[in-house]
Amino acid sequence: MGSGGAGYRPLTKVLHWSVVAAFAAQFAVGYLLDADESGRGRGRGRGGGPGRGRGRGDGEYAAFGDDALLTAHVLLGVTIIVLGIVRLARRRLTPLPPWAPTLTARERRLAHGTESALYWLTFLVPATGLVLLAAGDDILPLHISAHIAFFAALALHVGLVLKHQFVNRDRLLQRML
Numbered sequence: 042m043g044s045g046g047a048g049y050r051p052l053t054k055v056l057h058w059s060v061v062a063a064f065a066a067q068f069a070v071g072y073l074l075d076a077d078e079s080g081r082g083r084g085r086g087r088g089g090g091p092g093r094g095r096g097r098g099d100g101e102y103a104a105f106g107d108d109a110l111l112t113a114h115v116l117l118g119v120t121i122i123v124l125g126i127v128r129l130a131r132r133r134l135t136p137l138p139p140w141a142p143t144l145t146a147r148e149r150r151l152a153h154g155t156e157s158a159l160y161w162l163t164f165l166v167p168a169t170g171l172v173l174l175a176a177g178d179d180i181l182p183l184h185i186s187a188h189i190a191f192f193a194a195l196a197l198h199v200g201l202v203l204k205h206q207f208v209n210r211d212r213l214l215q216r217m218l
Contacts, residue, residue: 047138048216056128057217060163063124064191067117067167074110115174118167125163132160143211151201158194166191 049057140149169184205213 049138050135053131053135054217056124056131060121060124060128063117063121064166067114067121068188070110070114070117071170074108074114115171118170121167122164125160128163129160138216141205141211141213141216143205143209143213148201151197155194155198155201158190159198162187162191162194 144152166184166187169180169187173180173184202214205211
Protein backbone atom coordinates (compact mmCIF):
# COMPACT_ATOMS: atom_id res chain seq x y z
CA MET A 42 0.00 0.00 0.00
CA GLY A 43 1.33 3.47 -0.61
CA SER A 44 1.58 6.48 -2.84
CA GLY A 45 4.34 7.74 -5.02
CA GLY A 46 4.83 6.77 -8.64
CA ALA A 47 4.32 3.04 -8.30
CA GLY A 48 0.85 1.62 -7.95
CA TYR A 49 -0.61 -1.83 -7.99
CA ARG A 50 -0.93 -3.75 -11.25
CA PRO A 51 -4.32 -3.86 -12.98
CA LEU A 52 -5.06 -7.52 -12.18
CA THR A 53 -4.19 -6.94 -8.52
CA LYS A 54 -6.64 -4.02 -8.45
CA VAL A 55 -9.39 -6.06 -10.13
CA LEU A 56 -8.92 -8.92 -7.66
CA HIS A 57 -8.85 -6.53 -4.69
CA TRP A 58 -12.06 -4.74 -5.66
CA SER A 59 -13.75 -8.02 -6.67
CA VAL A 60 -13.18 -9.34 -3.15
CA VAL A 61 -14.51 -6.05 -1.72
CA ALA A 62 -17.66 -6.28 -3.89
CA ALA A 63 -18.16 -9.98 -3.12
CA PHE A 64 -17.85 -9.36 0.64
CA ALA A 65 -20.27 -6.42 0.46
CA ALA A 66 -22.81 -8.60 -1.34
CA GLN A 67 -22.10 -11.51 0.99
CA PHE A 68 -22.76 -9.49 4.14
CA ALA A 69 -25.87 -7.85 2.64
CA VAL A 70 -27.35 -11.23 1.66
CA GLY A 71 -26.32 -12.79 4.98
CA TYR A 72 -27.95 -10.08 7.03
CA LEU A 73 -31.10 -10.28 4.88
CA LEU A 74 -31.23 -13.98 5.71
CA ASP A 75 -31.27 -13.17 9.41
CA ALA A 76 -33.79 -10.30 9.36
CA ASP A 77 -37.44 -10.67 10.24
CA GLU A 78 -40.24 -8.29 9.28
CA SER A 79 -39.11 -5.70 11.85
CA GLY A 80 -35.58 -5.63 10.46
CA ARG A 81 -34.12 -7.01 13.70
CA GLY A 82 -31.97 -10.07 13.14
CA ARG A 83 -33.26 -13.36 14.54
CA GLY A 84 -30.35 -15.46 13.43
CA ARG A 85 -30.48 -18.56 11.26
CA GLY A 86 -34.08 -17.95 10.17
CA ARG A 87 -35.81 -19.19 13.35
CA GLY A 88 -39.55 -18.90 13.32
CA GLY A 89 -41.59 -17.10 10.73
CA GLY A 90 -43.05 -20.24 9.17
CA PRO A 91 -42.10 -22.24 6.11
CA GLY A 92 -39.87 -20.65 3.55
CA ARG A 93 -38.45 -18.11 6.00
CA GLY A 94 -34.74 -17.99 6.69
CA ARG A 95 -32.50 -21.02 6.46
CA GLY A 96 -34.44 -23.51 8.51
CA ARG A 97 -36.54 -26.34 7.18
CA GLY A 98 -38.78 -26.04 10.21
CA ASP A 99 -37.53 -29.25 11.85
CA GLY A 100 -34.38 -27.84 13.43
CA GLU A 101 -32.21 -28.88 10.48
CA TYR A 102 -30.83 -26.60 7.83
CA ALA A 103 -30.93 -27.39 4.15
CA ALA A 104 -27.68 -26.50 2.41
CA PHE A 105 -29.49 -25.02 -0.56
CA GLY A 106 -33.16 -25.98 -0.50
CA ASP A 107 -35.54 -23.58 -2.19
CA ASP A 108 -34.11 -20.52 -0.52
CA ALA A 109 -32.61 -18.32 -3.24
CA LEU A 110 -30.98 -16.00 -0.70
CA LEU A 111 -29.23 -18.89 1.03
CA THR A 112 -28.08 -20.26 -2.31
CA ALA A 113 -26.69 -16.82 -3.25
CA HIS A 114 -25.04 -16.56 0.18
CA VAL A 115 -23.32 -19.94 -0.17
CA LEU A 116 -22.22 -19.24 -3.75
CA LEU A 117 -20.83 -15.85 -2.73
CA GLY A 118 -18.92 -17.53 0.08
CA VAL A 119 -17.40 -20.05 -2.32
CA THR A 120 -16.63 -17.22 -4.76
CA ILE A 121 -14.82 -15.30 -2.00
CA ILE A 122 -12.72 -18.35 -1.16
CA VAL A 123 -11.81 -18.86 -4.84
CA LEU A 124 -10.98 -15.16 -5.28
CA GLY A 125 -8.92 -15.35 -2.10
CA ILE A 126 -6.92 -18.29 -3.44
CA VAL A 127 -6.29 -16.52 -6.76
CA ARG A 128 -5.40 -13.31 -4.97
CA LEU A 129 -3.02 -15.03 -2.58
CA ALA A 130 -1.34 -16.92 -5.42
CA ARG A 131 -0.98 -13.69 -7.36
CA ARG A 132 0.49 -11.98 -4.32
CA ARG A 133 3.06 -14.77 -3.90
CA LEU A 134 4.07 -14.67 -7.58
CA THR A 135 3.99 -10.92 -8.28
CA PRO A 136 6.10 -8.37 -6.44
CA LEU A 137 4.30 -5.56 -4.66
CA PRO A 138 5.10 -1.95 -5.43
CA PRO A 139 7.41 -0.25 -2.95
CA TRP A 140 5.90 1.19 0.22
CA ALA A 141 4.57 4.70 -0.05
CA PRO A 142 7.24 7.10 1.11
CA THR A 143 4.66 8.92 3.26
CA LEU A 144 3.90 5.85 5.39
CA THR A 145 5.71 5.81 8.71
CA ALA A 146 7.30 2.60 10.00
CA ARG A 147 4.36 2.20 12.41
CA GLU A 148 1.84 2.69 9.60
CA ARG A 149 3.66 0.11 7.48
CA ARG A 150 3.38 -2.40 10.33
CA LEU A 151 -0.31 -1.54 10.72
CA ALA A 152 -0.92 -1.87 6.97
CA HIS A 153 0.89 -5.21 6.84
CA GLY A 154 -0.98 -6.50 9.91
CA THR A 155 -4.41 -5.49 8.68
CA GLU A 156 -3.74 -6.84 5.20
CA SER A 157 -2.58 -10.15 6.66
CA ALA A 158 -5.66 -10.31 8.89
CA LEU A 159 -7.94 -9.54 5.95
CA TYR A 160 -6.30 -12.29 3.89
CA TRP A 161 -6.89 -14.83 6.68
CA LEU A 162 -10.45 -13.61 7.17
CA THR A 163 -11.12 -13.88 3.42
CA PHE A 164 -11.01 -17.62 4.08
CA LEU A 165 -12.21 -17.81 7.68
CA VAL A 166 -15.48 -15.87 7.33
CA PRO A 167 -16.92 -17.94 4.45
CA ALA A 168 -15.39 -21.21 5.70
CA THR A 169 -17.06 -20.85 9.10
CA GLY A 170 -20.30 -20.06 7.28
CA LEU A 171 -20.06 -23.26 5.26
CA VAL A 172 -19.27 -25.26 8.39
CA LEU A 173 -22.22 -23.56 10.09
CA LEU A 174 -24.55 -25.05 7.49
CA ALA A 175 -23.18 -28.53 8.11
CA ALA A 176 -22.58 -28.41 11.87
CA GLY A 177 -25.40 -26.16 13.02
CA ASP A 178 -25.48 -23.44 15.63
CA ASP A 179 -22.55 -24.77 17.67
CA ILE A 180 -20.15 -22.90 15.39
CA LEU A 181 -22.23 -19.71 15.22
CA PRO A 182 -20.07 -17.88 17.82
CA LEU A 183 -16.96 -18.55 15.70
CA HIS A 184 -18.70 -17.26 12.56
CA ILE A 185 -19.82 -14.12 14.41
CA SER A 186 -16.33 -13.65 15.86
CA ALA A 187 -14.89 -13.89 12.35
CA HIS A 188 -17.30 -11.13 11.26
CA ILE A 189 -16.22 -8.92 14.14
CA ALA A 190 -12.53 -9.52 13.40
CA PHE A 191 -13.16 -8.79 9.71
CA PHE A 192 -14.89 -5.48 10.44
CA ALA A 193 -12.19 -4.47 12.94
CA ALA A 194 -9.38 -5.20 10.45
CA LEU A 195 -11.33 -3.50 7.67
CA ALA A 196 -11.90 -0.39 9.81
CA LEU A 197 -8.17 -0.13 10.54
CA HIS A 198 -7.25 -0.72 6.89
CA VAL A 199 -9.75 1.81 5.52
CA GLY A 200 -8.99 4.25 8.35
CA LEU A 201 -5.30 4.28 7.45
CA VAL A 202 -6.09 4.89 3.79
CA LEU A 203 -8.57 7.66 4.62
CA LYS A 204 -6.10 9.31 7.00
CA HIS A 205 -3.56 9.48 4.21
CA GLN A 206 -6.12 10.53 1.63
CA PHE A 207 -7.74 13.34 3.61
CA VAL A 208 -5.31 14.33 6.38
CA ASN A 209 -1.93 13.78 4.75
CA ARG A 210 -3.42 14.44 1.29
CA ASP A 211 -0.82 12.19 -0.32
CA ARG A 212 -3.28 10.41 -2.66
CA LEU A 213 -2.52 6.99 -1.15
CA LEU A 214 -5.82 5.61 -2.43
CA GLN A 215 -4.84 6.28 -6.06
CA ARG A 216 -2.47 3.31 -5.98
CA MET A 217 -5.40 0.88 -5.73
CA LEU A 218 -7.81 2.70 -8.05
